[in-house]
Amino acid sequence: MFKLTLTDGREVQAAEGQTLFAALREAGIFVPTICGGKGFCGKCRVQILAPEGIAPTPEELKHFNQEELAAGWHLACRVAVSSDMSISLPGELKGIYLCKGTVTERELVAKDIMRVRLELAKPLDYLPGAFVMIDGPKMFGVSRAYSISTPESSKNAVEINVRLVPGGKLSTYIHEKLAIGEELTLTAPYSGYAELKDEGELLCVAGGSGVSPVMSLLRTLKESGFNRKVTFIYGANTAAELPYLGELLALQASEPNFTYLPAIATPPAEPQSYAFDTGFVTDVIAQRLTTTDNVAVYLCGSEGMIKAVTTALNVKGTPKSIFYDKFN
Numbered sequence: 001m002f003k004l005t006l007t008d009g010r011e012v013q014a015a016e017g018q019t020l021f022a023a024l025r026e027a028g029i030f031v032p033t034i035c036g037g038k039g040f041c042g043k044c045r046v047q048i049l050a051p052e053g054i055a056p057t058p059e060e061l062k063h064f065n066q067e068e069l070a071a072g073w074h075l076a077c078r079v080a081v082s083s084d085m086s087i088s089l090p091g092e093l094k095g096i097y098l099c100k101g102t103v104t105e106r107e108l109v110a111k112d113i114m115r116v117r118l119e120l121a122k123p124l125d126y127l128p129g130a131f132v133m134i135d136g137p138k139m140f141g142v143s144r145a146y147s148i149s150t151p152e153s154s155k156n157a158v159e160i161n162v163r164l165v166p167g168g169k170l171s172t173y174i175h176e177k178l179a180i181g182e183e184l185t186l187t188a189p190y191s192g193y194a195e196l197k198d199e200g201e202l203l204c205v206a207g208g209s210g211v212s213p214v215m216s217l218l219r220t221l222k223e224s225g226f227n228r229k230v231t232f233i234y235g236a237n238t239a240a241e242l243p244y245l246g247e248l249l250a251l252q253a254s255e256p257n258f259t260y261l262p263a264i265a266t267p268p269a270e271p272q273s274y275a276f277d278t279g280f281v282t283d284v285i286a287q288r289l290t291t292t293d294n295v296a297v298y299l300c301g302s303e304g305m306i307k308a309v310t311t312a313l314n315v316k317g318t319p320k321s322i323f324y325d326k327f328n
């Protein structure tokens, strides 16, 4: 056995050849794994302070630049332990806990998007933009990331919104089998953005279940007086795919600082009671925004959407900052 010493003083035992990821998890120290430890997602970053000079794997070469490699950054799922080690965890991972969540509500909030409410066994502190990792039933052996949609004041219960992915293991289970009263195992909170609570203008652009972190932010802002200008552009293929439409329209009616701009690619034939744009989120950016100068931007959705939106935003000016969460 080898000894892993963390910079906060904790010590963990690891067997020869065990991955750092597995050894840390066995000791109740959680690093995120979006890809199940296959080296694709790049989320399980840790810094190895000693020994120095561990050769990077091909996966690590894709996720770190030369400076990061020289500073000892590795993917915990790619490092097989072969000596004692000294390890530093990224700051945001230090408060992550393992917890049970009991399903108390589930409903479709739009076509293929299921809202799930989980009552937590222990209170959870998190920021807007945070996500939980939910373990699937044992037979799947998977753990998946789902963004929290509740405001940060909701510490004893969180909600997630799960989009049905055709052929997807956990999303199909959640849509077809998950029952009220069922207990799920989760680790949380990962990520979250203090910057999203800054003052100054903010533009959020999302599609699909990317609505979740934006709802967390909007609900948090509502509770604290909505003191910043926020525009939310949401893209859907059809009108049936607009989640939280009633809540977002009500928020727009009550908060002068909030504008909701839904974009529907295939608009309904009948007139609707709300305003929407026909096309994609990039069309809304091109047609409705005069400038993105000095605007903070938060993007949430697929890699393709994030790329297209970033290009469209840069045509309009120079955003103050761009945060994004890729859901794939």
Ligand SMILES: Cc1cc2nc3c(=O)[nH]c(=O)nc-3n(C[C@H](O)[C@H](O)[C@H](O)COP(=O)(O)OP(=O)(O)OC[C@H]3O[C@@H](n4cnc5c(N)ncnc54)[C@H](O)[C@@H]3O)c2cc1C
Residues within 6 Å of the ligand: 034, 131, 142, 144, 145, 146, 147, 148, 160, 161, 162, 163, 164, 165, 166, 167, 168, 169, 170, 171, 172, 209, 210, 212, 325, 326, 327, 328
């Ligand atoms: C930071 C972050 C936050 C996220 N937040 C959310 C959220 O709030 N809501 C949400 O719905 N999602 C979110 N996601 C995505 C989520 O974590 C899952 O990736 C998603 O639910 C799919 O998981 P799954 O188990 O259903 O699908 P998987 O089983 O992982 O399958 C995904 C796709 O791969 C295909 N596939 C699977 N196995 C194979 C195979 N052997 N060969 C070929 N194809 C295969 C499936 O058909 C499917 O199309 C987030 C992701 C990240 C990274």
Ligand code: FES
Residues within 6 Å of the ligand: 032, 033, 034, 035, 036, 037, 038, 039, 040, 041, 042, 043, 044, 075, 076, 077, 078
């Ligand atoms: S868990 Fe995905 S890269 Fe390590």
